[in-house]
Amino acid sequence: MVSSNTISVGSLSSFLLYAAYIGVSVGGLSSFYSELNKSIGAASRLWDLIDRPPLIPNSGGLIPNMPLDGHIKFINIDFNYPSRKDTDVLKGLSLEIQPGTTVAVVGASGSGKSTLAALLLRLYDPISGVVHVGGHDIRMLNPSWLRKHIGTVSQEPILFSCTIRENILYGAEKPENVTEDEFMRAAREANVLEFTEKLPQGFDTLVGERGVMLSGGQKQRVAIARALIKNPKILLLDEATSALDAQSEFLVREALERIMKARTVLTIAHRLSTIQNAHVIAVLQNGHIVEQGTYNELIARNGAFKELIKHQTFQEITPVNDVKLQNLENVG
Numbered sequence: 001m002v003s004s005n006t007i008s009v010g011s012l013s014s015f016l017l018y019a020a021y022i023g024v025s026v027g028g029l030s031s032f033y034s035e036l037n038k039s040i041g042a043a044s045r046l047w048d049l050i051d052r053p054p055l056i057p058n059s060g061g062l063i064p065n066m067p068l069d070g071h072i073k074f075i076n077i078d079f080n081y082p083s084r085k086d087t088d089v090l091k092g093l094s095l096e097i098q099p100g101t102t103v104a105v106v107g108a109s110g111s112g113k114s115t116l117a118a119l120l121l122r123l124y125d126p127i128s129g130v131v132h133v134g135g136h137d138i139r140m141l142n143p144s145w146l147r148k149h150i151g152t153v154s155q156e157p158i159l160f161s162c163t164i165r166e167n168i169l170y171g172a173e174k175p176e177n178v179t180e181d182e183f184m185r186a187a188r189e190a191n192v193l194e195f196t197e198k199l200p201q202g203f204d205t206l207v208g209e210r211g212v213m214l215s216g217g218q219k220q221r222v223a224i225a226r227a228l229i230k231n232p233k234i235l236l237l238d239e240a241t242s243a244l245d246a247q248s249e250f251l252v253r254e255a256l257e258r259i260m261k262a263r264t265v266l267t268i269a270h271r272l273s274t275i276q277n278a279h280v281i282a283v284l285q286n287g288h289i290v291e292q293g294t295y296n297e298l299i300a301r302n303g304a305f306k307e308l309i310k311h312q313t314f315q316e317i318t319p320v321n322d323v324k325l326q327n328l329e330n331v332g
């Protein structure tokens with residue numbers, strides 16, 4: 001057509017160029033359509049979840065006008081998870097935690113230790129029995145008010161993809177009211193300052209998705225600082241099962257000892273030192289507490305606790321004084 005002058009070279013080039021543009025655009029349209037369908041599917045699932053009424057409402061209930069005293073009582077609790085109604089997790093469990101004391105719950109894996117924590121936070125209601133906090137049946141209390149008084153430091157702290165400062169302030173009811181002094185005190189007591197000081201952007205360092213840019217020990221210390229900012233009466237501690245190196249372990253342990261002072265602590269213990277220092281150790285077996293007492297009492301008894309200690313490895317950590325000595329040597 002070009003040789004017979006029916007079409008010019010310029011028109012042919014334009015035609016080919018536009019044909020290519022249209023081809024690419026039409027091709028893109030099909031992938032756009034499939035992406036659109038995927039988003040519609042995901043959005044409708046999201047709306048279904050948002051519309052689902054919670055089994056335990058977040059509002060309503062009593063807000064006591066007296067300060068909480070931190071006295072916890074599990075009274076004759078029977079419990080199974082709604083998704084596994086045929087498996088009883090707790091059967092007639094009773095446990096009392098006096099205000100200001102530390103109770104370490106020990107038991108085999110799957111014995112229901114974390115379930116106790118979930119019941120205290122009222123994430124589930126027992127099938128029968130009552131959980132009392134500060135003399136109140138927790139089903140009568142406003143759930144948000146109850147949770148405001150319980151600080152949690154879990155095995156795998158959940159950090160958000162924002163800065164260290166924002167992750168710590170997340171613990172405060174009104175972050176804008178936290179003064180710089182209060183913030184720094186929490187960071188210092190939780191041994192967070194120890195590593196932020198070495199970071200070029202300090203507390204403004206981004207931690208990445210779920211805190212991937214921090215080590216296990218650093219994540220735990222941020223979680224402790226978050227709990228300190230909350231200043232709760234009750235502390236729920238689910239100790240990490242994975243061992244940290246001696247230095248990190250010492251810094252986490254030291255931070256935990258500070259936060260545990262003058263609070264009621266329910267700890268799911270995996271460290272021998274926590275068990276030895278607890279006011280009461282409660283052994284969970286077959287859905288209820290089979291034995292409780294101090295470390296020395298239980299060791300002398302030759303019962304379930306002694307059996308557990310024989311068969312389950314609890315983390316032994318480098319004695320604090322040894323690590324302190326090592327630190328001094330390093331400084332020297």
Ligand SMILES: Nc1ncnc2c1ncn2[C@@H]1O[C@H](COP(=O)(O)OP(=O)(O)OP(=O)(O)O)[C@@H](O)[C@H]1O
Nearest residue numbers: 081083084089107108109110111112113114115116
């Ligand atoms: N959300 C859930 N839905 C159904 N069953 C669950 C749920 N969470 C835990 N379970 C089951 O309840 C039982 C007790 O679990 P729980 O996590 O309380 O044990 P645990 O003593 O804390 O264990 P571990 O020491 O391994 O963390 C287990 O048999 C577990 O499989």
